[in-house]
Amino acid sequence: MAHVHHSHEGESLSSAAKTTMEKSGEQWTQMRAAVFEALASFDKPASAYDIADKVSKEQGRRVAANSVYRILDLFVSANLARRVESANAYVANDHPDCLHDCIFLICDNCGQTTHLDNDSLSGGVRDAAKKAGFAPERPVIEVRGRCGECN
Amino acid sequence: MAHVHHSHEGESLSSAAKTTMEKSGEQWTQMRAAVFEALASFDKPASAYDIADKVSKEQGRRVAANSVYRILDLFVSANLARRVESANAYVANDHPDCLHDCIFLICDNCGQTTHLDNDSLSGGVRDAAKKAGFAPERPVIEVRGRCGECN
DNA sequence: CGCCAAATGTTATATTGTATCTCTCGACGT
């Protein structure tokens, strides 16, 4: 059912990200680190432009969205980040080493987004697609609604 | 499991749409009919701009996207159309009278999109959200992948 | 050093989505 993740004791999200990238033969540049830090610093899904603004401020120079998109795409394909389709935004992935079809719960009031992994649900979605003669690559399972705080 | 819809024998999609709108106290104007026809004429999800272009051509005059958006929003709230979040596009809903959380299978190669209803799956997604203390309003369940024709 | 490829910068443009104000038209009361 629900998957239990071990925590990265003491190891920062960012250094785990670095490790993951390097294991897959990609460089961990200043820019990539800055984008990752910015992404991870948001407490809700961030758009590429949010991230570009944040990195721009931190570095005191203009960083174009374009560059951020490139890096976000890279992160998504390395499983360091996920795209929240219904919000046109991205979140950092705590567990780049665990592959899951994940489920996002996005509060329509405050924007807070929580992340579930439930392989039996996502497996059910994949199976339903297969039964319809469709080859599933990437399930998108998100729920819009109200979080606990916003009722 | 899978829900079986009765067909609207002979009754066109558009006249069913008209009926639905009128039952909910909304007008069925020329413009709304034109937008619905255009939407229904696409064999894959259509963006608001696709529809604006199509209606513009049909009517030999410029129809602005914002008018189309207004009408699409109305259609979505009346369940005459659905938004495909991962494609920023819309599809007509064959069965405005049946409420379902629906599942879209979107081919990344050809764009063809098929529509499943599976209340046990969507119910499972809603339940998982509730267990996490979240009040689900609108599940978004879509699967990107390859359709039967594209393998 | 000189070369090459990857990464990033720069600029422009495409696509998607909203906001605001105006105009038209029909329903309704006088």
Next chain:
DNA sequence: ACGTCGAGAGATACAATATAACATTTGGCG
């Protein structure tokens, strides 16, 4: 007939999201 009111639609501007094309920088490596 006249005025008025509101829903629908038009027009325009703009904001937000995303991609394309080309130039420049950087770092590894012979």
